[in-house]
Amino acid sequence: MTYETAIGLTMLAVMIAAIFLGFPISFTLLFLAFAFGWWGLGEIVFNLAYFQSIGLMKESLLAAVPLFIFMGFVAEQAGLMERLFAALRLLLAPVRGSLFIVVIVTAAAFAMATGIVGAAVTVLGIMAAPIMIRSGYDGQLAAGAITAGGTLGILIPPSVMLIVMGPVLGVSVADLYAAAIVPGFMLAGLYVVYVTVRSFFNPKLGPALPKELRAPSVWSALGAFAVGVLPLAGLVAATLGSILAGLATPTEAAGMGAAGALVLAAAYRKLTWERFQRALMQSLATSSMVLVLALTSNIFGAVFARLGAADWITETLLALPVPPGVMLALVTVLVFLLGWPFEWPAVILVFLPIFYPVVSELGVDLVWFGALVAVTLQTAYLSPPVAMSAYYLKQVAKGWSLLTIYKGMFQFMGIQVVAIALIFAFPAIATWLPDYLFRSGALVVSEPPPASSSQTYGETYEQMFQRSLQGLEKQ
Amino acid sequence: MAFSLLGAMVRVIDRFAELCGVVIAWLMVPLVAAVVYEVVARYAFAAPTIWSFDVTYMLYGAMFMLGAAYALRVGAHIRTDFFWERWSLRTRGIIDSVAYLAFFFPGIALFFWVGWDEAWYAYEIGEMSEQTPWRPALWPLKACVPLAAALLLLQGVSELTKSLYAALTGRAFGSGA
Numbered sequence: 001m002t003y004e005t006a007i008g009l010t011m012l013a014v015m016i017a018a019i020f021l022g023f024p025i026s027f028t029l030l031f032l033a034f035a036f037g038w039w040g041l042g043e044i045v046f047n048l049a050y051f052q053s054i055g056l057m058k059e060s061l062l063a064a065v066p067l068f069i070f071m072g073f074v075a076e077q078a079g080l081m082e083r084l085f086a087a088l089r090l091l092l093a094p095v096r097g098s099l100f101i102v103v104i105v106t107a108a109a110f111a112m113a114t115g116i117v118g119a120a121v122t123v124l125g126i127m128a129a130p131i132m133i134r135s136g137y138d139g140q141l142a143a144g145a146i147t148a149g150g151t152l153g154i155l156i157p158p159s160v161m162l163i164v165m166g167p168v169l170g171v172s173v174a175d176l177y178a179a180a181i182v183p184g185f186m187l188a189g190l191y192v193v194y195v196t197v198r199s200f201f202n203p204k205l206g207p208a209l210p211k212e213l214r215a216p217s218v219w220s221a222l223g224a225f226a227v228g229v230l231p232l233a234g235l236v237a238a239t240l241g242s243i244l245a246g247l248a249t250p251t252e253a254a255g256m257g258a259a260g261a262l263v264l265a266a267a268y269r270k271l272t273w274e275r276f277q278r279a280l281m282q283s284l285a286t287s288s289m290v291l292v293l294a295l296t297s298n299i300f301g302a303v304f305a306r307l308g309a310a311d312w313i314t315e316t317l318l319a320l321p322v323p324p325g326v327m328l329a330l331v332t333v334l335v336f337l338l339g340w341p342f343e344w345p346a347v348i349l350v351f352l353p354i355f356y357p358v359v360s361e362l363g364v365d366l367v368w369f370g371a372l373v374a375v376t377l378q379t380a381y382l383s384p385p386v387a388m389s390a391y392y393l394k395q396v397a398k399g400w401s402l403l404t405i406y407k408g409m410f411q412f413m414g415i416q417v418v419a420i421a422l423i424f425a426f427p428a429i430a431t432w433l434p435d436y437l438f439r440s441g442a443l444v445v446s447e448p449p450p451a452s453s454s455q456t457y458g459e460t461y462e463q464m465f466q467r468s469l470q471g472l473e474k475q
Numbered sequence: 476m477a478f479s480l481l482g483a484m485v486r487v488i489d490r491f492a493e494l495c496g497v498v499i500a501w502l503m504v505p506l507v508a509a510v511v512y513e514v515v516a517r518y519a520f521a522a523p524t525i526w527s528f529d530v531t532y533m534l535y536g537a538m539f540m541l542g543a544a545y546a547l548r549v550g551a552h553i554r555t556d557f558f559w560e561r562w563s564l565r566t567r568g569i570i571d572s573v574a575y576l577a578f579f580f581p582g583i584a585l586f587f588w589v590g591w592d593e594a595w596y597a598y599e600i601g602e603m604s605e606q607t608p609w610r611p612a613l614w615p616l617k618a619c620v621p622l623a624a625a626l627l628l629l630q631g632v633s634e635l636t637k638s639l640y641a642a643l644t645g646r647a648f649g650s651g652a
Contacts (some may be wrong), residue, residue: 022559022567023574024552031582046589053586053620054593057536058606060528066535067510070503248514251531255510262507277497284500285551288542293553341557 001312004040008309011036012354015300025346026289029296037303048306049299055465056295060251061163061173066287067254068158071239071261072114073279073286075232078265081110081123083228089131090215090224097199097206099137100145101192103128107149108188109229112236113261114153115160116286121150121392129397138205139400141195144408146397147389148191148415151381154344155374156184157240158257161344162374163250164294168352169366170460173250174243178434179371183423187375190415231267235260244437290345297349298461304354305462314357324362328369331355332420335373339380343388347377353461371430372423379416382409481636485648488633489548495626496545499538506534525609533611537619544626547634568641575635583627590620 001009015032019025030049037045056062075081085106092098103124110120124146132142154161157177166173199206215221239257242248248256265271304310317327334355338347352373359369381389384406394402423429513527546552559567596602598614637648 018578019555020557021570021574022554022556022562023570023578024547024554026552027579027582028574030586031578034582034585046585049586050589050593050620053540053590054617057540057616057619058532060532060535063506063510063531063535066503066538067507070507247518252510252514255507256514258503258507259511280500280503281496281545283503284496284538284542285546285549288539288546289551289553291539292543292546341555343553345553346555 002308005308005312007036007040008304008307009312011300011304011307012309015350019346020341025350026293026296029293029300029350033296033300033303036307040307041303045303048302052298052302052465053295056291056298056461059464061167061249062291062294064158064163064173064250064254065160065290066283067251067258068115068160068163069287069290070279070283071158071254071258072116072153073282074258074261074265074276075110075113076123077275077279078261078268078270080113080228080232080261080264080268081106081120082127083224083268084109084232085124085127087221087225087228089209090221093209093214093221096203096208097195098209099128099132099135100141100195100199100206103142103145104149104188104191104195107146107152108156108185109232109236111152111156111184112158112240113232113257115158115163116153120153121147121389122396124150125393125396129393129399133397133399135209136204136207139404140408140411141198141205142408143393143397143400143405144410144412145191145195147387147393147405147409148382148412149188150392151378151389152184152188154381155180155187155378157181157243158250158254159374160290161348161377162370164290164345165348165352165370165373167459167461167464168348169356169370170360170458170463171366171370172438172458174246175367175434175438175458176370176374177240177250178244178437179367179430180374182429182433183371183375183419186422186429187378187415187419190419191412194411194415231264235264246438293345294349297346297353298465300350301353301461302465310354310357313354314361317358318361324364327362328359328364329424331359332372332376332424336376336380336383339377340383344377344380347380348373365427365431367434368423368427368430372420375416375420375423379413379420382413382416384409481640482649485633485636488629492544492548492626492630492633496542496548499541499545502534502538506531506538509534525607526611528607529604529609529611533616536616540619540623541626543623544630547627547630563645564641564647565645568638568643568645571638572635572642575631575638579631579635580628583624583631587621587624587628590617590624594618594621 011032015029018028018032033049034045037048041048085102088102088105089099092102095101107120107124114120128146129142153159157180159180162176162180163173166176195206235257238260239253242256243250243253262271320327322330335347335352338351360366381387384390387409390402390405390409393405394400509527509530513524517523594614594617597617602613603610604613640646640648
């Protein structure tokens with residue numbers, strides 16, 4: 001180990017200790033990168049940091065992040081979720097345990113219109129919890145369904161997490177989106193099966209709804225369904241469909257999606273000045289948080305790599321006498337453990353780059369690995385006692401104790417573990433769709449890539465940085 | 476007296492960050508418009524623009540950089556809440572005060588200084604974008620780096636004051652002194 005590598009590893013240790021104190025991670029990373037970088041690399045660290053920043057600011061792929069976040073907030077303000085929920089509730093009212101199913105299906109459908117978690121759990125909690133309590137639903141199972149369903153938003157496209165993850169793994173965002181769809185809906189399906197079986201054998205858990213909560217006729221239920229669901233379905237199909245068909249870049253699809261969500265909100269007469277302003281402000285705060293963290297962790301990562309510490313970790317881990325499968329399982333467990341204290345932006349941007357070279361050396365399909373990480377991190381949202389979803393739900397559903405919510409989440413965590421094991425054992429669950437769409441030639445893209453775009457797909461953050469550096473040197 | 480003066484300063488800085496936030500948040504509107512215009516022009520009229528690619532990344536880059544201070548104001552920058560949740564207001568105040576002085580101000584000040592030099596250089600040589608034939612000037616985008624750092628430093632003064640208050644009194648700032 002060289003002197004510089006030792007500095008790098010010290011930086012990593014100090015970083016982990018420092019961010020546990022609770023100061024905003026971005027600023028801690030920036031300072032440590034400057035301090036240790038200056039110690040190990042000299043003044044060049046400042047140029048390195050600057051070019052990383054300007055490179056990230058010029059990266060048009062990441063413009064999809066604020067746009068998808070905005071789309072999600074507009075969809076939320078527009079009351080799209082309430083409509084979905086009401087329509088499905090009327091349709092399924094006579095079925096045992098119907099509200100569980102309605103919550104999960106609403107969450108899975110809304111996940112296709114939003115890229116973030118939090119809003120979904122809160123809105124579902126506000127809408128579903130009172131009715132579930134009134135109808136005598138089991139608190140644990142209900143809280144579990146709401147939190148589990150709500151966290152699907154970070155997994156099912158247009159997940160912001162997957163956009164940020166693409167350049168970490170050096171795979172295209174379209175591939176990652178395609179890879180997350182089947183696991184996402186498989187999870188929703190597993191949830192539905194679980195709650196249906198439980199309420200079938202024990203009808204007390206989720207009784208059929210009382211008459212006054214049912215639709216007067218099947219037709220009025222279908223009418224509500226059409227008004228509430230079809231426009232949203234059109235929006236989602238246009239947004240995700242255009243990415244998966246290779247017609248639009250994620251950024252273009254995000255922009256169209258944001259505009260479409262605005263049109264829908266206006267059509268539902270929900271687009272007030274106040275709501276619009278609120279969606280703008282929330283989008284600014286959230287996207288600035290994610291992207292500033294992306295920027296500072298890239299600076300940190302660049303310093304870490306230049307010091308030779310990244311290579312040292314890769315070589316050391318690869319030299320361990322364990323078979324590749326076990327190594328991969330270890331990395332997955334590590335990602336899960338990290339997802340416990342840290343939120344996904346920190347795990348993806350700060351820690352994943354440290355494991356990436358190891359996984360890459362093992363020669364596994366990185367698209368599959370990305371889907372595995374995504375499901376693992378979604379699970380972390382459901383792991384008590386440090387689970388954001390529990391707090392979001394507790395704030396709006398005062399009738400349930402935190403312990404009830406935790407117990408419910410544990411049941412769905414069990415389902416998550418089954419899903420992770422399935423994806424691990426049968427990689428095709430994740431890779432089938434991207435293989436079918438992009439790699440087997442099943443889909444011939446007729447449109448040439450946009451002439452004005454120099455965006456390349458499947459670049460790593462490091463390659464983006466090198467490209468922007470070349471651009472700067474040309475002058 | 477000293478407290479009321481500090482209180483006034485904190486309120487002015489916070490209000491300024493919120494106002495800047497509103498202006499910056501509105502960059503989303505031209506960003507959406509630029510993307511939609513390009514998509515419609517290309518697919519419906521087969522007439523792609525030469526400007527939308529540059530405009531898109533410039534608006535996005537400016538928005539998230541300049542929005543950093545607003546995110547700080549509303550507490551959006553993520554913390555590791557593993558222990559944070561369990562700590563008293565006083566403990567949080569002490570940690571934040573030390574971290575602002577030791578990490579935040581030196582780090583962001585250096586960032587400002589580097590960003591300022593580069594932005595000024597880009598302006599002086601009239602640096603232009605190499606990514607498209609449109610070739611817009613790059614200094615406005617580059618100026619966002621020092622500007623974002625300056626806004627962060629200003630908001631940091633307000634946040635440091637609040638943390639010091641919490642560290643000294645064990646109460647949240649503005650909860651009645």
